[in-house]
Amino acid sequence: KNQVEQSPQSLIILEGKNCTLQCNYTVSPFSNLRWYKQDTGRGPVSLTIMTFSENTKSNGRYTATLDADTKQSSLHITASQLSDSASYICVVRGTTSYDKVIFGPGTSLSVIP
Amino acid sequence: KAGVTQTPRYLIKTRGQQVTLSCSPISGHRSVSWYQQTPGQGLQFLFEYFSETQRNKGNFPGRFSGRQFSNSRSEMNVSTLELGDSALYLCASSNGDRVTGYTFGSGTRLTVV
Numbered sequence: 568k569n570q571v572e573q574s575p576q577s578l579i580i581l582e583g584k585n586c587t588l589q590c591n592y593t594v595s596p597f598s599n600l601r602w603y604k605q606d607t608g609r610g611p612v613s614l615t616i617m618t619f620s621e622n623t624k625s626n627g628r629y630t631a632t633l634d635a636d637t638k639q640s641s642l643h644i645t646a647s648q649l650s651d652s653a654s655y656i657c658v659v660r661g662t663t664s665y666d667k668v669i670f671g672p673g674t675s676l677s678v679i680p
Numbered sequence: 681k682a683g684v685t686q687t688p689r690y691l692i693k694t695r696g697q698q699v700t701l702s703c704s705p706i707s708g709h710r711s712v713s714w715y716q717q718t719p720g721q722g723l724q725f726l727f728e729y730f731s732e733t734q735r736n737k738g739n740f741p742g743r744f745s746g747r748q749f750s751n752s753r754s755e756m757n758v759s760t761l762e763l764g765d766s767a768l769y770l771c772a773s774s775n776g777d778r779v780t781g782y783t784f785g786s787g788t789r790l791t792v793v
Binding site: 601603608609610611612613616656658668670671672673 | 684715721722723725768770772781782783784785786787789
C-alpha cells in the first residue's frame with residue numbers, strides 16, 4: 568500500500584534555531600516528492616520538488632534532501648523565523664497511469680520568540 | 681497570472697442542506713483536484729477532474745460529488761450536510777503532467793450547524 572509518513576507530528580522551536588522534518592514513503596514506482604508549507608486556514612504552497620535523481624534542493628532557508636534508496640526525505644529549516652510557523656506536508660507522486668499523489672499527514676511547526 | 685480562486689471563502693449551512701463550492705483553476709490548467717481538511721487531519725483526497733472527466737476518486741460517500749466544465753472551472757457539491765462535513769475544502773489545479781505540482785486555492789471554510 569502506498570503511504571507517506573511524517574515525523575515528528577508537531578515541533579516547537581525557538582526563533583533563530585534550525586530544525587529538520589522527516590518524511591518516509593513507500594510509494595513505488597516513484598516520480599517526485601514535494602514539500603508544501605501550509606499556513607493556518609490557507610492552502611498549501613509548494614516549497615521544493617525533487618525527482619528520483621536529485622539529492623538536495625534548496626529554496627532560501629529551506630533545504631530538502633532525498634534518499635530514493637531508503638525512501639526518505641527531510642526538510643531542513645535554517646535560522647527559523649516566526650513566519651515559519653505552519654504545517655509542512657510531504658507529497659509523493661507515483662508513476663501510475665493516473666499520476667496519483669499521496670499526501671503525508673504533515674508536521675506542525677511552531678516557532679516561538 | 682491569476683492563482684486558483686475558490687468561492688465562497690466562508691460558508692455556514694445547517695444540517696440536511698446542500699452546498700456547492702466553486703473553483704477556478706489557473707489559466708491553462710486542465711486538472712482540478714478537491715480535498716477536505718478537518719482540524720488535526722491531513723488533506724483527504726476527494727476527487728480529481730481532468731478535461732471534464734473524473735480521473736480519480738477518494739473514499740468519500742456519494743453525498744460528495746463534483747463536475748468540471750469546458751473552461752476547466754470545477755464545482756463540488758455536498759448534499760444532506762452532516763456536522764462532520766465541517767472542514768476546509770481545498771481545490772488545487774495543475775496542468776496534468778507528472779512534474780508540475782499542484783497550486784492550491786485558499787480554500788472554502790464550511791461550517792455545518
